[in-house]
Structure formats: structure tokens, C-alpha cells
Amino acid sequence: MAMKKRVPMREQAPEERIKNFDSVPLGYSKEEAIEEAARCIQCKNPTCESGCPVRMKIKEIIDKIAHEDFKGAFLLSKQDNAVPAMTGRVCPQEEQCEGVCVLGKKGDPINIGKLFAFVADWARESNIVDQPEIKENGKKVAIVGAGPAGITCAVDLRKMGYQVTMFEALHLAGGVLQYGIPAFRLPRDVVDYELAFLEEIGVDIQVNRIVGQNVGFDELREEYDAVYLATGAGAPKFMKIPGEKLKGVYSANEFLIRVNLMKAYQFPDWDTPIICGDKVGVIGCGNVALDAARAAKRLGSKEVYILYRRTKATAPARNEEIHHAVEEGIIFQEMTCPSKMVGDKDGWLTHINLIKTRFQGLDRSGRPKPVNIDDSEFEMELDTLIVALGTTPNRLFLNNAPELDTFDWGGIKTGDNFETNLPGVFAGGDALNGGSTVIAAMGNGRDAAVAIDEYIK
Amino acid sequence: MKHVITRKEDLNAADYLIDVVAPEVAKRFVPGNFCVLITVPNGERIPMSIQKVEDDKITLYIKRLGKTSRELDNWNVGDALHAVIGPLGTPPPIKKYGNVVFLSDLVCGHAENYAMCKELGKYEMNHITSVQSFPTAADVYPDGELCDTVCDKFILATEDGSRGVKGHYLDVMKEMLEAGEVDQVFAGGGIPPLETLSILTAKYNVPVYTTVRQIMVDATGMCGSCRVFIDGEQKLACIDGPMFDGHKVDWPSAISRLGMFKAKEAEALGCFNHKLNGGK
Ligand SMILES: Cc1cc2nc3c(=O)[nH]c(=O)nc-3n(C[C@H](O)[C@H](O)[C@H](O)COP(=O)(O)OP(=O)(O)OC[C@H]3O[C@@H](n4cnc5c(N)ncnc54)[C@H](O)[C@@H]3O)c2cc1C
Ligand SMILES: Cc1cc2nc3c(=O)[nH]c(=O)nc-3n(C[C@H](O)[C@H](O)[C@H](O)COP(=O)(O)OP(=O)(O)OC[C@H]3O[C@@H](n4cnc5c(N)ncnc54)[C@H](O)[C@@H]3O)c2cc1C
Ligand code: SF4
Ligand code: SF4
Numbered sequence: 001m002a003m004k005k006r007v008p009m010r011e012q013a014p015e016e017r018i019k020n021f022d023s024v025p026l027g028y029s030k031e032e033a034i035e036e037a038a039r040c041i042q043c044k045n046p047t048c049e050s051g052c053p054v055r056m057k058i059k060e061i062i063d064k065i066a067h068e069d070f071k072g073a074f075l076l077s078k079q080d081n082a083v084p085a086m087t088g089r090v091c092p093q094e095e096q097c098e099g100v101c102v103l104g105k106k107g108d109p110i111n112i113g114k115l116f117a118f119v120a121d122w123a124r125e126s127n128i129v130d131q132p133e134i135k136e137n138g139k140k141v142a143i144v145g146a147g148p149a150g151i152t153c154a155v156d157l158r159k160m161g162y163q164v165t166m167f168e169a170l171h172l173a174g175g176v177l178q179y180g181i182p183a184f185r186l187p188r189d190v191v192d193y194e195l196a197f198l199e200e201i202g203v204d205i206q207v208n209r210i211v212g213q214n215v216g217f218d219e220l221r222e223e224y225d226a227v228y229l230a231t232g233a234g235a236p237k238f239m240k241i242p243g244e245k246l247k248g249v250y251s252a253n254e255f256l257i258r259v260n261l262m263k264a265y266q267f268p269d270w271d272t273p274i275i276c277g278d279k280v281g282v283i284g285c286g287n288v289a290l291d292a293a294r295a296a297k298r299l300g301s302k303e304v305y306i307l308y309r310r311t312k313a314t315a316p317a318r319n320e321e322i323h324h325a326v327e328e329g330i331i332f333q334e335m336t337c338p339s340k341m342v343g344d345k346d347g348w349l350t351h352i353n354l355i356k357t358r359f360q361g362l363d364r365s366g367r368p369k370p371v372n373i374d375d376s377e378f379e380m381e382l383d384t385l386i387v388a389l390g391t392t393p394n395r396l397f398l399n400n401a402p403e404l405d406t407f408d409w410g411g412i413k414t415g416d417n418f419e420t421n422l423p424g425v426f427a428g429g430d431a432l433n434g435g436s437t438v439i440a441a442m443g444n445g446r447d448a449a450v451a452i453d454e455y456i457k
Numbered sequence: 458m459k460h461v462i463t464r465k466e467d468l469n470a471a472d473y474l475i476d477v478v479a480p481e482v483a484k485r486f487v488p489g490n491f492c493v494l495i496t497v498p499n500g501e502r503i504p505m506s507i508q509k510v511e512d513d514k515i516t517l518y519i520k521r522l523g524k525t526s527r528e529l530d531n532w533n534v535g536d537a538l539h540a541v542i543g544p545l546g547t548p549p550p551i552k553k554y555g556n557v558v559f560l561s562d563l564v565c566g567h568a569e570n571y572a573m574c575k576e577l578g579k580y581e582m583n584h585i586t587s588v589q590s591f592p593t594a595a596d597v598y599p600d601g602e603l604c605d606t607v608c609d610k611f612i613l614a615t616e617d618g619s620r621g622v623k624g625h626y627l628d629v630m631k632e633m634l635e636a637g638e639v640d641q642v643f644a645g646g647g648i649p650p651l652e653t654l655s656i657l658t659a660k661y662n663v664p665v666y667t668t669v670r671q672i673m674v675d676a677t678g679m680c681g682s683c684r685v686f687i688d689g690e691q692k693l694a695c696i697d698g699p700m701f702d703g704h705k706v707d708w709p710s711a712i713s714r715l716g717m718f719k720a721k722e723a724e725a726l727g728c729f730n731h732k733l734n735g736g737k
């Protein structure tokens with residue numbers, strides 16, 4: 001029997017979607033979801049589950065979907081994942097659950113991410129809520145940072161009966177889910193809905209509370225039985241090449257914070273402005289770079305270039321993102337490395353100098369190593385340049401906690417159980433690992449919740 | 458948290474003050490810190506200096522400039538802001554300096570002038586001179602809102618000489634530097650004069666801390682919009698500053714970058730005025 005192909009995901013057409021910030025995938029219908037779920041062969045040894053950092057019960061959930069038990073599927077998925085509608089949309093599934101689905105060996109793996117997003121969306125539309133029974137244990141935990149790591153740790157601890165207070169520096173919770181990933185990948189009603197669950201189960205989310213600044217770290221340590229640090233890695237990296245002072249040059253974080261957190265794409269109805277020219281260059285080719293490039297396209301830029309010193313086949317971005325970017329007309333200028341940014345007399349960027357690269361040998365991570373080609377420098381006119389070279393751990397908190405052990409690059413040091421050098425203070429997520437993924441941060445949060453529970457008991 | 462306005466008064470034709478309830482900011486404020494306001498949920502995050510703290514209230518001096526500052530100007534006592542966040546920033550060392558001078562020529566600088574002089578005055582060994590300059594006598598703040606009560610020596614200057622000493626604070630400073638006996642200068646306010654001041658004090662080998670105002674978005678060190686270059690090294694005004702050693706600041710880029718959104722700001726103000734006029 002020929003293996004069935006994956007049920008295709010309907011999407012907004014590229015020429016339409018570049019005019020709005022609405023979701024690109026339109027989501028499965030009931031029938032489509034059932035059909036896709038029915039492709040799962042219910043492996044005796046479901047390898048898919050070993051690929052999921054929070055060990056979702058993928059096989060069983062898919063079985064329920066195939067049998068139209070969406071409610072059961074939803075409640076089961078919530079057991080291991082507080083935010084399945086979000087992870088279903090942003091996990092790099094090809095490297096995780098779907099990457100190890102046995103069907104992937106010969107054909108298309110099951111579309112696990114989209115199925116889980118479907119189930120969670122269905123539950124929202126049908127007003128099905130997960131109401132875990134909570135037995136208060138009278139102990140208190142403070143969580144610093146309301147990104148994926150903090151959210152997961154908060155939910156797990158709350159379910160164990162802890163009183164959980166989550167402190168978030170920005171005016172909205174969510175971390176990167178709120179300020180980094182654009183609405184066309186992660187619609188904001190989905191974010192709001194899944195975050196509302198935290199408050200429903202009694203997690204106290206305090207926004208505009210900056211630990212170390214308007215909440216004392218020492219006070220938290222005194223007042224709470226344990227503290228979990230999930231402050232993320234949100235500090236932008238620049239290239240340190242000439243011209244980064246110019247107007248028209250943004251870090252990807254600034255560009256995305258303006259667009260996502262501050263809704264600059266709705267300026268002037270929303271107050272925060274953004275200036276995005278006709279010709280935009282984005283340095284880098286990770287998820288962040290592609291998010292910025294695709295946002296620039298939607299802000300009306302005529303030409304958007306990804307400037308990357310390797311090839312898109314060797315890029316860290318998710319396949320789906322690259323595929324969508326190509327469809328949307330993003331131009332990949334591969335094998336080029338920026339050398340300087342040049343501006344006019346008023347301090348506005350006018351162009352960038354690029355050097356061509358070729359591969360030679362391997363770098364420390366085992367990837368082909370790009371080296372500059374002599375005398376290959378050329379100019380490219382640009383109005384806007386977005387530097388998307390990754391981020392480093394947030395300094396604001398660390399500056400205020402000198403007693404905490406960190407690595408030179410800013411990552412917080414912990415032992416195997418995620419405890420830092422300060423007793424009762426645990427850490428996780430990007431603050432520990434540098435940039436990683438939503439689900440890896442969540443996995444961290446989950447493991448830390450167990451460690452914190454053991455510590456307090 | 459209700460950030461209610463409890464007092465609102467004009468300082469001059471362009472500037473006004475508000476007292477607003479902000480217990481967290483009030484509790485931890487140290488001069489050299491600033492705060493961020495969000496007036497309405499779809500508003501911008503606007504950085505503001507803090508003039509003083511009283512119980513759970515802070516006093517802000519605000520210039521009617523663009524959309525947000527004008528929108529807030531239409532509000533009254535009893536109205537509440539969406540958020541007041543802070544304190545933010547890293548203050549310069551507050552300690553014994555000897556003869557200290559604080560100079561200011563704009564709202565934000567005047568607020569810092571007051572706060573900083575008051576704090577530095579707590580060290581008995583400090584002799585504090587506060588210089589406030591305004592364009593004309595008509596712009597001078599009312600009694601009770603000047604820094605004369607928080608310093609040992611107060612110099613009021615107007616550029617046209619219509620009240621106090623004639624000239625900008627730069628003129629006053631030049632004379633004081635000539636006369637010697639200045640150990641440490643602080644200054645806030647307009648950015649271009651701060652560059653001139655930095656060059657001037659360097660000539661006399663007198664250290665200076667200046668407030669390098671830059672466009673901020675998050676003000677928590679995550680966007681890099683407020684980057685300034687100190688001795689060639691990139692720093693963030695929101696978490697490392699906003700006060701920096703004036704001799705080390707790359708002033709041309711700071712001045713240039715502050716104007717990045719001018720066209721958009723004009724557009725926002727245009728839309729706001731349009732709405733105010735009933736869309737006519
Ligand atoms: C643009 C972008 C796109 C991405 N796309 C993907 C993707 O498609 N798939 C994927 O899996 N991963 C993606 N990632 C990576 C992923 O988002 C991160 O690895 C993940 O969010 C890390 O979670 P976290 O909880 O550790 O930190 P964060 O999400 O960074 O959250 C940290 C939170 O802590 C807050 N905070 C910091 N300091 C303080 C303090 N002192 N007091 C209080 N609060 C504080 C911050 O404001 C922030 O809200 C992307 C990242 C970015 C930037
Ligand atoms: C550390 C710091 C302290 C400040 N203290 C004061 C103060 O005490 N009183 C006061 O009136 N103003 C102060 N400002 C400036 C204040 O933030 C701006 O006046 C305000 O953002 C103007 O908003 P608007 O919508 O009314 O005007 P807009 O039309 O948006 O802007 C007018 C001008 O304000 C500046 N500006 C605009 N947006 C920002 C922003 N997000 N961050 C910084 N500057 C911006 C720019 O120079 C701009 O050209 C301070 C700024 C900083 C960085
Ligand atoms: S959480 Fe992510 S990795 Fe795990 S099953 Fe869902 S989509 Fe796959
Ligand atoms: S590995 Fe693939 S086919 Fe097997 S149970 Fe998991 S999803 Fe189904």
C-alpha cells in the first residue's frame with residue numbers, strides 16, 4: 001500500500017499575506033485533522049515522543065484526534081504542556097517530534113505540531129478548559145521572567161500546590177512569545193488565551209516588576225521558599241563593524257519589539273513608530289532574522305535581503321520559515337559577509353559593504369566554515385539594516401545580582417538540578433543556555449519545577 | 458495599581474508638572490534613576506526623569522512636545538496612567554566630591570538638577586552650586602519649583618538677560634572654570650550643549666557626568682535602541698546610564714540618533730491634533 005501523503009495545510013497566499021500580520025497557516029479543519037491523525041500507525045515504540053523535550057504523549061493524543069475525541073486529546077496535551085497552541089506553531093518540529101517520527105523515514109512524518117495547535121484552538125473555540133485540581137501546600141515560589149521557561153515552571157509548581165508569583169519586567173507577559181515572534185507566526189489571541197490559563201489556575205502574574213530594580217532579589221530570597229530565574233537571553237548582539245551608530249540600523253530585537261510588543265505596524269493608532277525603508281537588509285539567517293525580514297516585507301518594503309555568510313541550506317532557521325520567506329519574495333544573498341555600514345552626512349544609512357565568502361574546512365561546531373574571498377568586496381544600497389546575530393543573557397538582572405555565579409558570556413551557572421550557587425535559587429531557559437528554543441526552555445522549566453519541589457520538601 | 462495624578466500645574470508655557478502615584482518607583486528611587494510611562498494601553502513607553510519623591514508619589518516635569526506629552530497634558534487630577542515603571546538606570550556615584558556644580562537648561566535636566574543637588578547635599582563636605590538656564594524671564598519656573606532650596610549657591614541664567622545672569626549655563630560654567638575650584642560637574646537637558654560642555658570641561662581637566670538622552674523602547678536593555686558609544690565601546694543608556702562621563706561620549710552619533718524618528722513623531726502629532734479637532 002502506498003503511504004498516504006501529509007494532509008496539506010491551507011495557507012494565506014503569499015501575495016495576500018505580505019499585506020497583513022495575520023496567521024500564515026489557516027489551520028486544519030476537523031475533517032483534515034482526523035485524516036492527518038489517522039495516518040499515524042500508532043507505533044509500539046513511539047519514537048516521536050523521545051523527540052519532544054517535554055515528552056508529550058504524542059501517540060495517545062493523536063489516537064484521540066483520529067477518533068474525534070478532541071476534548072480528551074486537549075486535556076491530555078495540557079498535562080505536559082501548558083501552551084500547546086503556541087508550541088504547535090513555533091517548535092522546530094523537523095528537528096524534534098516530527099524529525100523522529102517513523103513515517104519520516106519513507107514519506108511525510110505526521111504533522112504533529114499543526115495537529116496539536118488544532119486541538120488547542122478547537123478547545124478554545126468550544127470553551128473547553130483544563131481545570132486541574134489544586135491542593136494548596138502553603139509554600140511560595142517566586143518566578144523571575146514570564147517567558148516559556150518561567151511559564152512552564154509556574155504552571156507545574158502551581159499544580160503541585162505552590163503559591164506562585166511571577167515577576168515580568170515588560171508590560172506584557174510571554175517573553176519572546178510576546179515581544180519576539182510575530183503575529184503572522186503566532187497570533188496574539190492565541191498568546192493571550194494560553195497565558196490567561198495561568199491566571200485561571202491562580203498564578204499571580206505581576207507585570208512591570210523588574211527584579212533587581214523595583215523588586216529586590218534579596219527580598220524575594222527572604223520572602224519565598226524558592227526563586228526561579230528565567231530572565232532569558234534578550235540582549236542584542238551587534239557586529240562591531242563600522243557604521244552601527246547610523247540611523248536606519250536596528251538590532252533585530254529592537255525591530256521586533258517595536259513591531260510585536262509595541263504594535264508599530266498599527267502606527268499611528270498605536271503610538272510607537274518604526275521606520276522601514278524600501279530596501280532592507282537583514283544580517284543572519286536564524287528564526288530571528290527571518291521573522292525580521294518577513295515583518296519588514298509586511299511593513300511595505302519592496303526588496304528585503306537576507307545577508308548570510310553561509311547558504312540557506314546550512315542555516316539555523318526552521319525549514320517552514322525559510323520556505324515561507326522564499327514564497328514571500330525575500331531574497332537570499334548567500335555566502336556574503338558584511339564588512340561595514342556607510343551613511344550620508346545626516347547620519348542615515350545609505351549602503352553596506354559586503355565581502356563574498358567560500359567554504360573551507362569545518363568550524364568548531366562541525367559545520368562548513370565560511371572564509372572571506374580576497375578582493376571580493378562590493379556595495380549594496382540599503383535604507384534599513386537589521387542585525388540579527390543572536391542575543392546574550394539579559395544584563396539588567398545580572399548587574400543587580402553580583403553574588404550569582406555566571407559564565408563570562410553571561411549565562412547563569414547551575415548544577416544538575418538547576419540550582420545556582422545561591423541556595424534555593426534555581427535558573428533555566430535561555431538565561432542558562434543562551435538562545436535555544438521555546439520547547440527546550442519549557443523542558444528546563446519543567447525539570448526545575450521538580451527540583452524546586454524536592455528542595456522545598 | 459492605579460497610577461493616579463494627584464497634582465498638575467504649569468511650569469511655564471511649554472512645561473508642566475504632575476505628581477503621580479507610583480509606590481514602587483518612589484520606594485527605590487535614587488537620583489540618577491528615571492522611570493517609564495505608558496499613558497494608555499496602546500501608548501508608547503516614554504522615559505521621564507524624576508524631580509522628587511514624596512511618600513508614594515513622584516513628581517515629573519514634562520515638556521509639551523509630541524503626541525504623548527500633549528495627550529497627557531489634557532488629563533487632570535484624578536485621571537490614572539496605564540503604567541509607571543521604574544526606577545530604571547544606573548546612577549553615577551553619589552558621594553563626596555567637594556565643589557559640585559549641576560547645570561540644566563531643559564525640563565528633564567531641571568528635574569535631575571533638583572534631585573541630584575538634594576542628594577549630593579547630604580554629604581557635608583560637598584559644596585553645591587546649581588545653575589538653571591532658561592531662554593527668557595517668562596520661561597523661568599515658579600518659586601518652589603527651582604533648585605534654590607536644595608543647593609548652597611543658586612545661579613539663575615536667562616539667555617536674553619531678562620532675569621538673573623545673562624547667558625546660557627555654558628557661559629556661567631566658563632566663568633566658574635576660569636575661577637578654578639570646581640571639582641565635579643553634572644549636567645542634564647538639551648544634548649548639543651552637553652557636547653560643548655564636555656569639550657569645555659575637558660580643557661580644564663574637570664570631570665563631568667552628563668545625561669545622554671536617547672530614544673528608548675523597552676528601557677530594560679533588550680533592544681539596543683538607546684545605544685551610546687563611550688570611549689568607542691557600546692553601552693546602553695537605559696541600563697548603564699543615562700549619565701555617562703561626558704568626556705568619553707561619542708556626541709555626534711548621540712545627537713544624530715536622537716532625531717531618527719522625527720518624521721514619524723510629526724505624523725503622530727498630526728493625527729492626534731486631527732482627532733482633537735474632531736477629525737476636521
Ligand atoms: C524573534 C525570535 C524568534 C524565535 N523563534 C523561535 C521559534 O520559532 N521556535 C522556537 O522554538 N524558538 C524560537 N525562538 C527562541 C525562543 O523564543 C527562546 O529560546 C525562548 O523564548 C526562551 O525562553 P525563556 O523563558 O528562557 O526566555 P524569554 O522568552 O526571553 O523570557 C524571559 C523574560 O524574562 C523577563 N525578564 C528579564 N529580566 C527580568 C527581570 N530582572 N525581572 C523580571 N523579568 C525579567 C523578560 O522581559 C522576558 O519576558 C525565537 C527567539 C526570538 C528572539
Ligand atoms: C532618560 C530620559 C529622561 C527624560 N526625561 C524627561 C523629562 O523629565 N521630561 C520630559 O519632558 N522629557 C524627558 N525625556 C524625553 C521624553 O521621553 C520625550 O520628550 C517623550 O518621549 C516625548 O514623547 P512625545 O510623544 O510627546 O513626543 P514625540 O513626538 O514622540 O518625540 C519628541 C522628541 O522626544 C524624544 N523622544 C521621543 N520618543 C522617545 C523615546 N521613546 N525615548 C526617548 N526620547 C524620545 C525625541 O527627541 C523626539 O524627537 C527623557 C528622555 C530620556 C531618555
Ligand atoms: S511540544 Fe513541540 S516538540 Fe513536543 S510534541 Fe509539541 S510540537 Fe512536538
Ligand atoms: S512515530 Fe509517528 S507514526 Fe509513530 S506514533 Fe509517533 S507520530 Fe505516530
Ligand code: FES
Nearest residue numbers: 674676680681695
Ligand atoms: S531602550 Fe532598549 S536597550 Fe535601552
